Amino acid sequence: MQLPQAYIDALIALHRGLKRQGPGDDGFTERLLADLPPLPARPKIADIGCGAGAGALLLARHYRATVRAVDFAADFVEQMMREAARQGLADYIEPIVGDMGQLDWPPGSIDLLWSEGAAYNITFAGALRAWRPLLAANGVAVISEMNHFRDPPAPVVRDYMAEAYPGIQTEAANVERINASGFAVTALRRLPAACWWDNYYEPLQANMAALAHSPDAVMQAVIADTAAEMQFFGDHHRDYGYTYYVMTAA
Ligand SMILES: C[S@@+](CC[C@H](N)C(=O)[O-])C[C@H]1O[C@@H](n2cnc3c(N)ncnc32)[C@H](O)[C@@H]1O
DSSP: OOOOHHHHHHHHHHHTTOSOSSSOOHHHHHHHHHTSOOOOSSOOEEEETOTTTHHHHHHHHHHOSOEEEEESOHHHHHHHHHHHHHTTOGGGEEEEESOTTOOOOOTTOEEEEEEOSOGGGGOHHHHHHHHGGGEEEEEEEEEEEEEESSSSOOHHHHHHHHHHOTTOEEHHHHHHHHHTTTEEEEEEEEOOHHHHIIIIIHHHHHHHHHTTTOSOHHHHHHHHHHHHHHHHHHHHTTTEEEEEEEEEEO
């Protein structure tokens, strides 16, 4: 479903200034990186759908290597570069304002392809298709995707997702999809629900409070939808969430 531009603009405004634009956690990422299949000492890295760069900055710091960081929201990319400068990492980040589905990078040019909470924008299957050619022969991709944790899903969650995210699948179905897309899954890691609240929803609630009296009707709709999303996650976080899929080129 394509969201109206005014809704996307309000979403971007609501997320402005936040470290993360979606669920994630630095400690979780560090533990995941510690277990990755071997990579070159200075891997060529991409963070696709980087938002304000939570992943890109961590990866740059961790590997001391250049990260191509792409997002179509110029606001987030600018915020990332201000933070990169503050952390002394600006030389490691190659900022790109662009469409993650139209990356014209040379085939096989990325050793570590990272994408957190973003692939669904071009459908998970579409992301796998678009990004597989970018991965080097011995490369590693880490892509997070929201999935059902129960099979079959509880009816209340299935009905909610039919509206909220019709493309959602179980982890088993996503593993099948990945393995049929020229990748091979080597590990799955579920992001704990607490990371949604501590690093994403609670900071976002502060922005919602700051914009609570906005005269913009679209902003009011975005705030109401976001509050409903949080409420639903609070009630059903055992039923669905983000899984980070670690994969190599098959
Ligand atoms: C949920 S946010 C996650 C951002 C970041 N990875 C994080 O974890 O904080 C999804 C991001 O995808 C970006 N995005 C959505 N559609 C896109 C597209 N077609 N091309 C590039 N970026 C896109 C949004 O602007 C947003 O920053």
